[in-house]
Amino acid sequence: MSRANSVLQESLRELYLDSFPECLKLADLGCSSGPNTLLLLREIIDSIDATCKQLNKKEPMFQMFLNDLFHNDFNTVFRLIPRFYQELRREKGGDFGPCFIAAMPGNFYGRLFPDHSLHFIHSSYSVHWRSQVPANLVSEFESSLNKGHIYLARASPKSVHEAYLDLFMRDMTLFLKSRSEELVPGGRMMFTMIGRDMSVNLPEDQVANLWELLGMTISDMVQEVLLFTISACLLANAYLCACLLNALCELFRIRLYLIAVAQMSLSVKQLPGLIEEEKLDDFNLPFYMPTPEEVRHVIQEEGSFHVTRFETFKVNWDAEMGDGNLRVRGKYVAANIRAVSESILATHFGEEVMDGLFERFASKVSQYMELHEGEHFNILVSVKNR
Amino acid sequence: MSRANSVLQESLRELYLDSFPECLKLADLGCSSGPNTLLLLREIIDSIDATCKQLNKKEPMFQMFLNDLFHNDFNTVFRLIPRFYQELRREKGGDFGPCFIAAMPGNFYGRLFPDHSLHFIHSSYSVHWRSQVPANLVSEFESSLNKGHIYLARASPKSVHEAYLDLFMRDMTLFLKSRSEELVPGGRMMFTMIGRDMSVNLPEDQVANLWELLGMTISDMVQEVLLFTISACLLANAYLCACLLNALCELFRIRLYLIAVAQMSLSVKQLPGLIEEEKLDDFNLPFYMPTPEEVRHVIQEEGSFHVTRFETFKVNWDAEMGDGNLRVRGKYVAANIRAVSESILATHFGEEVMDGLFERFASKVSQYMELHEGEHFNILVSVKNR
Numbered sequence: 001m002s003r004a005n006s007v008l009q010e011s012l013r014e015l016y017l018d019s020f021p022e023c024l025k026l027a028d029l030g031c032s033s034g035p036n037t038l039l040l041l042r043e044i045i046d047s048i049d050a051t052c053k054q055l056n057k058k059e060p061m062f063q064m065f066l067n068d069l070f071h072n073d074f075n076t077v078f079r080l081i082p083r084f085y086q087e088l089r090r091e092k093g094g095d096f097g098p099c100f101i102a103a104m105p106g107n108f109y110g111r112l113f114p115d116h117s118l119h120f121i122h123s124s125y126s127v128h129w130r131s132q133v134p135a136n137l138v139s140e141f142e143s144s145l146n147k148g149h150i151y152l153a154r155a156s157p158k159s160v161h162e163a164y165l166d167l168f169m170r171d172m173t174l175f176l177k178s179r180s181e182e183l184v185p186g187g188r189m190m191f192t193m194i195g196r197d198m199s200v201n202l203p204e205d206q207v208a209n210l211w212e213l214l215g216m217t218i219s220d221m222v223q224e225v226l227l228f229t230i231s232a233c234l235l236a237n238a239y240l241c242a243c244l245l246n247a248l249c250e251l252f253r254i255r256l257y258l259i260a261v262a263q264m265s266l267s268v269k270q271l272p273g274l275i276e277e278e279k280l281d282d283f284n285l286p287f288y289m290p291t292p293e294e295v296r297h298v299i300q301e302e303g304s305f306h307v308t309r310f311e312t313f314k315v316n317w318d319a320e321m322g323d324g325n326l327r328v329r330g331k332y333v334a335a336n337i338r339a340v341s342e343s344i345l346a347t348h349f350g351e352e353v354m355d356g357l358f359e360r361f362a363s364k365v366s367q368y369m370e371l372h373e374g375e376h377f378n379i380l381v382s383v384k385n386r
Numbered sequence: 387m388s389r390a391n392s393v394l395q396e397s398l399r400e401l402y403l404d405s406f407p408e409c410l411k412l413a414d415l416g417c418s419s420g421p422n423t424l425l426l427l428r429e430i431i432d433s434i435d436a437t438c439k440q441l442n443k444k445e446p447m448f449q450m451f452l453n454d455l456f457h458n459d460f461n462t463v464f465r466l467i468p469r470f471y472q473e474l475r476r477e478k479g480g481d482f483g484p485c486f487i488a489a490m491p492g493n494f495y496g497r498l499f500p501d502h503s504l505h506f507i508h509s510s511y512s513v514h515w516r517s518q519v520p521a522n523l524v525s526e527f528e529s530s531l532n533k534g535h536i537y538l539a540r541a542s543p544k545s546v547h548e549a550y551l552d553l554f555m556r557d558m559t560l561f562l563k564s565r566s567e568e569l570v571p572g573g574r575m576m577f578t579m580i581g582r583d584m585s586v587n588l589p590e591d592q593v594a595n596l597w598e599l600l601g602m603t604i605s606d607m608v609q610e611v612l613l614f615t616i617s618a619c620l621l622a623n624a625y626l627c628a629c630l631l632n633a634l635c636e637l638f639r640i641r642l643y644l645i646a647v648a649q650m651s652l653s654v655k656q657l658p659g660l661i662e663e664e665k666l667d668d669f670n671l672p673f674y675m676p677t678p679e680e681v682r683h684v685i686q687e688e689g690s691f692h693v694t695r696f697e698t699f700k701v702n703w704d705a706e707m708g709d710g711n712l713r714v715r716g717k718y719v720a721a722n723i724r725a726v727s728e729s730i731l732a733t734h735f736g737e738e739v740m741d742g743l744f745e746r747f748a749s750k751v752s753q754y755m756e757l758h759e760g761e762h763f764n765i766l767v768s769v770k771n772r
Contacts, residue, residue, distance in 0.1 A: 023500035061500050065488065070468055075461045078491045082456055098497055102451065104488040105464045111484055114409035114447050 004192055004380055007309050008122070009047045011188045011382045014308075015120055016051055016060075018186055023061040024048065025118045027182075029108045029191075030126025031066040033073040038084050038101070040122060045099065049092065059092075062099040067112060070105045077103070107131065109174050113182040121179055123191040130286040131171050134163035137284055144281040148219055151211035151285040154202075168288040172298040180304030183385040189305070195312065195379040196289040206372050210317060210337055211285060213368060217361045221275040221353070274356075275349055283348050285341075295379055305383035317365070317374035330366030333374070334358050390578055390766055393695050394508070395433045397574045397768045400694075401506055402437055402446075404572055409447040410434065411504045413568075415494045415577075416512025417452040419459040424470050424487075426508060431485065435478065445478075448485040453498060456491045463489070493517065495560050499568040507565055509577040516672040517557050520549035523670055530667040534605055537597035537671040540588075554674040558684040566690030569771040575691070581698065581765040582675040592758050596703060596723055597671060599754060603747045607661040607739070660742075661735055669734050671727075681765055691769035703751070703760035716752030719760070720744050 016024070026044060031037050041064050052059045066077060081101050088099060106112050108123070109131040137145050137160060146152075146160045179189055196208060207213050290298075292312055299305055317336075318329040338358045346354050368374060402410070412430060417423050427450050438445045452463060467487050474485060492498050494509070495517040523531050523546060532538075532546045565575055582594060593599050676684075678698055685691055703722075704715045724744045732740050754760060 023503070025500075063500050063503075070464050072464075073461060074464060074489065075459060078456050078458075078460060078489075081491060100490065100492075100497075100499060102488050102490040103460065103464075104486065105467060106486075111486075113486060114411075114449050117409075117449075 003311060003313060004124075005043065007311070007380060007382050008043065008190060011190055011308065012044060012047045012120065013051050015186075015188045016048055019119070019184075020057070021060055021119055023063055024120070025063045025065075026120045026122070027065040027067055027104065027113065027118055029067045029112075029121060029123040030129075031068050031072075031077070033068070033076050035080065037066065037077045038080060040124070041099070041101065042084075042088075044120075044122075045088070045092075045097075049096075059096055061097055064099070064101050065104040065113070065118075066101065067104045067106065067108060069107065072105065074103045074105065108178070109171050111178045111181065115181055116184045116187075118182050119184055119187050121183060121187070121189040123189075125192055125194065127172070127175060127191050128193040128195075128287055128289055130164075130167050130288055131174075132167070133284045133286045134160075134167045136163050146284055147281050148215075149212075150215040150218060150280070150283055151209075151287060153212050153215060154208065164288045165290075165294065168290055168294065169298055169301075172295075173302045176299065176302040176304055180302075180385050185385055187385040188308075188382065189385070190380070190382045192378060192380045193295075194289050195295065195377050196291055197312070197314075197377040198291050198293075207368070209289060210333070210365075210374070210376075211287065213364055214337060214341075214361055217357060217364050218275055218280050218349075220360060220364075221357065222277045222280050225274045225276060275353055279349055285344070289377070290379070292379055295381060299381070299383065304386055306386055307381065308384050309380070309382035311380045313378050313380070314375040315378055317369070317376060326366040326370055327362075329369060330362040330364075333365045333369075334362035337361070389697060389699060390510075391429065393697070393766060393768050394429065394576060397576055397694065398430060398433045398506065399437050401572075401574045402434055405505070405570075406443070407446055407505055409449055410506070411449045411451075412506045412508070413451040413453055413490065413499065413504050415453045415498075415507060415509040416515075417454050417458075417463070419454070419462050421466065423452065423463050424466060426510070427485070427487065428470075428474075430506075430508075431474070431478075431483075435482075445482055447483055450485070450487050451490040451499070451504075452487065453490045453492065453494060455493065458491065460489045460491065494564070495557050497564045497567065501567055502570045502573075504568050505570055505573050507569060507573070507575040509575075511578055511580065513558070513561060513577050514579040514581075514673055514675055516550075516553050516674055517560075518553070519670045519672045520546075520553045522549050532670055533667050534601075535598075536601040536604060536666070536669055537595075537673060539598050539601060540594065550674045551676075551680065554676055554680065555684055555687075558681075559688045562685065562688040562690055566688075566771055571771055573771040574694075574768065575771070576766075576768045578764060578766045579681075580675050581681065581763050582677055583698070583700075583763040584677050584679075593754070595675060596719070596751075596760070596762075597673065599750055600723065600727075600747055603743060603750050604661055604666050604735075606746060606750075607743065608663045608666050610660050661739055665735055671730070675763070676765070678765055681767060685767070685769065690772055692772055693767065694770050695766070695768035697766045699764050699766070700761040701764055703755070703762060712752040712756055713748075715755060716748040716750075719751045719755075720748035723747070 024044075026041075028037075028040055031040075041062070044064075045062060048062075049059055066074070068074075084101070085099070088096065104112050108126070139145055146156050149156055152161055152164055183189065194209075202208060207216075292310070296307070296310065299307060317333045318324075321329055321332050324332070335358075338354075342354060342358075345357070349357070365374070410430075412427070414423075414426055417426075427448070430450075431448060434448075435445055452460070454460075470487070471485070474482065490498050494512070525531055532542050535542055538547055538550055569575065580595075588594060593602075678696070682693070682696065685693060703719045704710075707715055707718050710718070721744075724740075728740060728744075731743070735743070751760070
């Protein structure tokens with residue numbers, strides 16, 4: 001990740017030397033909410049501060065807009081700001097800045113700021129999220145085209161892949177156009193996202209990404225439901241046979257049997273921690289991991305930006321974890337994925353299955369990491385507004 | 387309040403005709419958090435929309451900054467925004483705006499925005515709150531100078547009044563200077579606040595404001611504690627006398643007596659719903675109701691603004707309530723005061739006395755309104771940046 005930092009430093013320095021703005025106006029798109037939310041701003045301030053000291057120039061003011069969706073917890077971020085300001089004043093002295101931290105809630109697939117009102121836009125691991133689920137993932141017979149998966153998997157049909165790619169191209173075109181209108185001419189943007197590496201041929205026994213493993217975990221839970229249903233049916237059948245054999249099939253017994261079957265099918269729906277098959281088939285993640293070529297292509301097609309840096313790098317699923325046994329590492333990876341996907345999964349599958357799902361997912365990740373190295377493929381892009 | 391609205395319309399119209407900005411940048415200082423928070427923005431948009439239609443001009447974009455302190459509940463406001471945007475689009479059509487609603491948390495007695503970055507600043511019933519409690523409300527012997535009151539009362543000594551006025555002048559000077567730096571030249575500001583009317587001589591049996599009544603309610607609760615303490619002491623004394631008279635004052639009995647006294651003084655501290663005297667003496671509201679002359683004076687002294695409108699008007703304590711019996715009207719007034727002061731009172735007096743305090747306050751308000759008319763004296767100021 002230090003590579004991302006050096007690209008950040010470089011684009012800020014170039015931006016600042018281009019125009020020496022009195023107030024540097026910045027935005028962080030997809031800022032989330034937590035103790036790390038303000039870290040980026042601190043890095044930006046330190047970087048500009050160093051440049052100013054070198055050139056013996058007065059530091060600019062800073063206006064930072066934190067952006068995320070309307071339901072993001074901005075209150076928590078706001079409560080961290082007084083201490084942030086305090087530390088800045090203590091370390092940089094009273095003359096520094098000032099620095100103004102604002103929030104701009106909303107969807108970044110569309111306009112968020114007035115024309116030419118920003119110098120620098122940053123987005124870290126957010127633009128791989130799509131604006132919605134691709135609309136055309138259902139066949140003409142109303143059955144799911146991506147049956148058994150939650151995202152593109154090796155077995156997903158070509159039409160599903162095309163639907164995801166098409167949505168990516170439309171989303172990113174709107175994203176780039178909006179950002180270009182919001183940035184001053186010559187303004188910079190830098191974004192990092194998870195992509196997919198097509199340069200290596202994936203062996204049959206490996207997954208392309210963590211979503212595939214998560215999809216497999218959900219599928220396992222569906223199988224558990226099916227197994228339960230089958231054994232319940234067998235049991236009920238055995239009971240009916242016994243009834244027939246005993247030639248005791250009076251109306252009363254049959255009614256009892258019907259009640260038993262109804263109760264069992266009801267209990268499948270309420271089975272704690274398990275998932276019904278249709279729920280899995282109906283679900284697709286609003287996420288897309290593009291190839292580097294697809295990213296380059298959409299930037300070129302949209303045409304507002306000139307690419308200044310384009311890098312790809314790999315990061316282990318359990319990076320920052322250091323050493324640790326496989327079980328702990330599996331839990332760590334599962335917790336990270338839970339943090340970014342729980343709200344969307346819980347809305348569809350229900351809050352009550354989340355604990356079971358992510359426990360099973362942690363074991364699946366551990367088992368996988370025993371045999372293979374799990375890596376995210378990252379794409380980092382720095383662009384300049386024409 | 388319709389008068390405030392007509393002043394708002396007028397200053398917006400003049401502002402717009404002065405400069406025809408492409409994007410109208412606005413701030414609402416002390417926006418609070420609730421269903422009314424976005425009402426002002428809607429009024430502003432409708433007003434500018436009407437002016438544009440008259441002149442056959444394209445509507446500008448709008449960028450609105452909602453400001454309040456760091457602990458304000460902005461999350462709740464943000465969740466109301468999608469519907470606000472939706473209604474705007476439906477009513478005004480897709481071409482309108484766009485309108486961008488951001489939040490800028492922080493203390494308005496100091497800078498909040500970059501230089502010359504706003505066209506219009508609005509603040510409704512917020513600038514009567516002070517940045518802090520006046521620092522010098524304690525005598526050289528460490529005793530409270532405003533004993534028995536929570537704010538300036540008729541009986542408060544002159545030095546307390548001077549301390550409040552001095553803080554008001556310093557706060558407002560900083561407020562005006564900050565806003566003047568943030569507004570474009572010719573930018574407008576409008577604020578409404580509660581003031582005090584010195585043009586009428588208040589009869590002896592009337593209070594100057596609701597805080598005086600609230601202070602009296604707290605004082606009542608202190609008296610209840612004193613009464614309890616006195617009767618407890620009398621009881622204990624009677625017990626001791628009985629002991630002496632019986633010539634049975636062995637060590638054992640005296641020990642029992644001491645335990646009884648200790649328990650009673652303990653129970654006074656824990657008396658549910660009552661308040662200790664020192665707590666009342668230590669407390670002063672960070673609030674000041676200036677006279678119109680004091681407001682004019684500070685604007686003139688600070689010098690950045692030219693006053694375009696200066697109005698005063700009275701509003702009944704229970705305005706908007708319509709008719710209703712006295713008990714209901716008292717409850718309504720108490721609920722309003724509770725909404726704006728509970729957090730500050732609960733921090734000092736404790737969460738557990740709030741219900742008791744505001745119940746007693748509601749009855750006190752009802753009793754008062756049976757005899758007198760309770761009115762807020764309002765000051766409305768509209769100014770133009772030089």
